[in-house]
Amino acid sequence: MIKLEHVSKTYSAGIPALNDINLEITEGEFVFIVGDSGSGKSTLIKLLLKELEPSEGVITVDGKKLHTIRRRHIPKFRRNLGVVFQDFRLLKDRNVYDNVAFAQRVIGAPVRESRRKVPAILSTVGLAAKYKSYPKQLSGGEQQRVAIARALINQPKILLADEPTGNLDANNAWEIMKLLEEINARGTTVVVVTHNMEIVKAMNKRVITVQKGIIVSDEKGDDDEI
């Protein structure tokens, strides 16, 4: 599903953010990418989203070599990926329903389809009753659930989560992780970048550790089938 072959990324300052990364994530996997601040985790997410181009190497996502995707086809490629961020990135002037429906609007889905799918996905993340609320009326955990619902509404094959529990307390963080696990159980490949080692240990999934742009360990979880 995701493959990185000898991928390096060097910013203009000349310091490599990622150095000769080789990595493979198969379909349906749940993977944690951990490391300290500045270790290159976020650069990795940006490369997978094709927000950045690697300085060297080949990245393959869902069978597509990213360097062969033309600029005008990037939006179509990104529709296969759901993304969740630490700061939720919700539209403050729109309610929960509109925030989630926005992702459908952006890809030109018919309004009829949104009316059917948005309530269903809000039920999945446990926010069906709060569809009229605005982001500022929700807790951090609830806001992150909205962001997850928005990431999932277009049924992506891969969900990328960049520090999804970074702004949440322990309870909310745990609930979000459980939700991501449920999503993974339904077949979506989930990649979570985090430095919350407590949760990583408790989840018992595959853990890739990045330090100074290099993969220093890749440990399979107990319940991983691969």
Added chain:
Amino acid sequence: MRFSSIGYTIKQGFCNIWRNKMFSLASIATMSACIFLFGLFFAIVTNFQAMVKEAESGVAVTVFFNEGITQDEIDWIGEEIGKRVEVSEYNFISAEEAWEEFKTEYFGNDEQAAAGFQDDNPLANSASYEIYMNDISMQSTLVDYLTGLEGVREVRQSEIVANTLSDFNSLIGYISVGIILILLLVAVFLISNTVTTGIAVRKDEIGIMKLIGATDRFVRAPFIIEGVMIGLMGSILPLILLYILYNKVIVYIGEKFSFLNTLINFLPVEEVFDSLVPVALILGVGIGFLGSRITIRKHLKV
């Protein structure tokens, strides 16, 4: 693009204007002022050109023939004149007609004074063609041609009038182009500023759109709509104002400066607005489109 997406894009365009109320209002107001000035100038130029055209139609070139020329030869010259593109109309004036006109002009009702010339027409060799042109600036070309024609003795022209009218027409043309260019630059700059602010306000939203797979067109279209709407509103408002003012000004000038009525003949408002409305709307919408397009190309790398 789906129908619902088109509706959404237009709605977002209006939302942009509403979110940036102050900037949008400033842009519409300045755009209105620019188009108002343009419209004012356009109305003056159109009226002036109509007056010049009228004056031009009164300026004629006169062709006199060699002595002893036959009527057939005169007719041939007439045919040649008629073939010229510069010529709008030409009339043959026989020696007798010329004398009759002269008599009426100089002797008036004094039959006795004219009687001395009863059988001896002093203008016997003054048969001529009086030629009117489509465009006064073509006069010198026509005169050169006429002078070269066989059987032509003399070509009379009013060079000063022709040159003055022609030069004045060009001057008005240059000033128009100059003003339009300045207005265009000012208005494009204004709309660009408003759209830049709109992009800054919606930076987060644009970022989210990009991440969830919005196409360039989807992200950019509301800003184009915003620019076009500002341009449209900025041209409709001054057109309404000009329509009301034009009629009032004509009536006012007619009443207060009645001596001008013999010199100036204002065009009716409909005639001016027939061409002003499409020109102003195209200018407004064009400036709006251009201003927003330049800006999103510069600031919205999606």
